[in-house]
Amino acid sequence: MQRQYRQSLSQATSLGRNRAIGTAPMRRPGAVGAEAGTPAASLWRHAAASASVRTADPTATAHASVGSAVRTGPKAPDFRTASQTTHHVLARAEENARLNDYEQGVKTAFDSIVPTLKRISALQHEPDFESQAQAIARRELGFELPEDILADAWIDQLDMRHLYAGCTFATYHRFCDDFFTTDPLAVEDGEKNFNGGFEGFLQTCGFHTLDISPCADGRLAHLIRYVLRLPHRAVRRKSYAGALFDIENSVQKWVEVEMLRFRAGVPNTADAPTRYLKVVAYHYSSVDPEHGGCAAHGSDTAKAASAGLERLLGFQQAIENSFCCGASIDLLLIGLDTDTDAIRVHVPDGEGAMALDRYVDALELYAATARQDASRARHDIQDAVRQTSPGVAEGMARLIERLIENNFSQIAYVRDYHGDHYADIGHAERFIGAGVGFEEIQLRNLMYFAYLDTVEEAASDLDVGIRIFTELNCRRGLPVPVVVRFDYHGQVPGARERAVTRCRRVTEALQSRYRDLFGRGLLHVLQVVRDCNADAPIEILECTVNAERKAGGH
Ligand SMILES: [Zn+2]
Ligand SMILES: [Zn+2]
The missing domain is CATH 3.30.1330.140 (Carboxysome Shell Carbonic Anhydrase, C-terminal domain)
Incomplete structure (x- = not known):
């Protein structure tokens, strides 16, 4: 049954791992150029483990604290212009404000390092340099700098390279601790418990596991929690260059999941008629398609999509060939425009087959439904999914509808906080x-x-x-x-x-x-x-x- 459509894939180019970097602009918003530090024989305590990270000045400004403190901060300025349809009846504005506060809080913490070190560097020959420098570091970064580096500054220049690396690691450490202790991206309690939460919903759609492999590009790192608005703990994410996931590793994971169902009834018992769903997320750039797409596929959208589909089919075949009794998995291919965060979903037909040119574009649907009431907009999403692939399985259709509705919030997020598209459409990782x-x-x-x-x-x-x-x-x-x-x-x-x-x-x-x-x-x-x-x-x-x-x- 599921064999015929594999043929459509055979034209897919085999792709090497030649990752040429596109010429997409590289910049970090807000980052300021720094002067080169002169290497000096200064010393640096184990910055990231330093207790000073946790004894940050309680009077530190909001942006010095990663995450928790800024989540309740004021909303970022609104850059909307009258021509933009920024609001959509299905977009969740409060959730967007919360997610934006978190994102800005974390990024500001990293982006404050260079300007802060520049300020400190300018003071290095002042008589009370050490105490001034520590006061600035506490206030702007939320932690103190190692005393020995500061104390040596009078001999030579401040060692900015050491300070920069140490501050980046200390900020990363604090960001991690915040993530694992306060769970800043937790879904709302109501959503978590309603009808068994997302896991429960997933099972009603016919799936017991959602396993997503996006491209490892930093511009897709927010795919789960932001772009698709899924609870990150309820989804398996494994990123690979070009989204070309490892089939053996996935087979191993599938065996583990099925074994747990069989032995422990987790997340459901093995006799429940649900399947393992594997998703690949490739990406492209609407602003700069020639250079801003996936580097692993030479910024060629068709190549990125077909390679993803080919890998999915390979995984499915591996399961079918290795395990008898009709064992199989379901597949889904998603594309992400990294400039607007809009997704396209290649809706499978009744046989589970997907085609590269048969998809629902969430951005088009967003524009078409923005001014409707909620039930009409939801109805139009349902129609679009079913018109794309009339035989689509009911559960698969409902999952896709949910992903598209969720993505509407992210499209609104980008429009509200960034404009028509992100300013950093290229690489700007920290x-x-x-x-x-x-x-x-x-x-x-x-x-x-x-x-x-x-x-x-x-x-x-x-x-x-x-x-x-x-x-x-x-x-x-x-x-x-x-x-x-x-x-x-x-x-x-x-x-x-x-x-x-x-x-x-x-x-x-x-x-x-x-x-x-x-x-x-x-x-x-x-x-x-x-x-x-x-x-x-x-x-x-x-x-x-x-x-x-x-x-x-x-
Ligand atoms: Zn683990
Ligand atoms: Zn990529």
């Missing part, structure tokens, strides 16, 4: 993340992600990341901050030790692959592990900012 984990990264353009177990297997992804950051940071004399992170399952004996070893190996491999940058103090690495089973905060291991102290500086 740091690189390498390894396995990073559940806390639910924000757009915050982190460049390289999913890996070893540096060798992700060498091309890392090279692209380093090139992006050479442009974003090194050009201004600032180092590339890399967080090496491995999550582990604490109930498995020895898992933590293996994660720690992996962190160390990856760090050493990074230092050797990019030894020129590292030697010039332009690459800094923070090593982090986390027990993802205990819902624990991150655990800080080593940091190159600290290691240089032991080695006597560079």
Whole structure:
């Protein structure tokens, strides 16, 4: 039954992992150019682990506190123009305000580092420099700087590279702690409990697991919680360059999920007629289609979509060929315009088959339904989904309708807070993340992600990341901050030790692959592990900012 439509895919080009960087503009809104720091023989305590992070001045301004404090802050200025249809009857304005406060709070914390260090740098020959500098750091960043670096400033110049890397890592640490202790992106209580919440809804649609693989591009990092407005804990997310997920890894996950249903009845029992749903999210740019799309597919939207569909079908075939008794999975292909955050959904037909040119465009539907009343707008979403693929399964249709309605809120979010499209349509990530984990990264353009177990297997992804950051940071004399992170399952004996070893190996491999940058103090690495089973905060291991102290500086 499900075989015929695979043919339509056979034209799909086989794609190498040649990730050329497009010429999309690279800038961070609000970031200010910094002067290059002069390397000095100064010292730096383990910044990210420093207790000063938590003893921030309680009088610190709102933006110094990541997340919690700013969520109740005033709404950002409204940039609407009369010509824009910014409001939609189905868009949730209060939720948007909450999500925007969080996003702005986190990004402002990172973007305050350079201007703050510039101010501090200008004071370095003042008589009471140390106390002035600490007062500014406490107020603007929410933590104190290491005293020894400040104390050495009179001998030479302040070591801005060390300070910048340390401040970035300290801000990341605080952002993580906030995420894992206050759960800032939790869904509303009402929504969480109504009819079993999203998991319950998913099962009524015929699915017991929602497994999404977006592209690892930082402009899709907010896909789950913002673009699709789903509870991030209820969805499995695994990002890959070009959304080309690993089939073996997914098969393994499927086996694990089915085993849990069979053995423990979680999330439902194995006899319930539900399936595992695998989703791929590719992306494109409406503003700059030639350069702003997916770098892994040469910014070619058709190529990105067909490669995603091909990978989905490969996974489905793997399950069908490996497990008898009619085992199969359901598939869904979604495209994201990273400039407006509007999605297009390739609605499957009655056989589950999708076509690259058969989709619902949420942006068009948004414009067409904005002025209607809520029930009429919902009705039009239903019609659009069913007209696209008349035989679509009822449950699949309801899930897609929900995703589209949810996406309307995100379209309104971009229009309300950013205008026709984002200002940072290109790369503007604040740091690189390498390894396995990073559940806390639910924000757009915050982190460049390289999913890996070893540096060798992700060498091309890392090279692209380093090139992006050479442009974003090194050009201004600032180092590339890399967080090496491995999550582990604490109930498995020895898992933590293996994660720690992996962190160390990856760090050493990074230092050797990019030894020129590292030697010039332009690459800094923070090593982090986390027990993802205990819902624990991150655990800080080593940091190159600290290691240089032991080695006597560079
Ligand atoms: Zn991509
Ligand atoms: Zn885990």
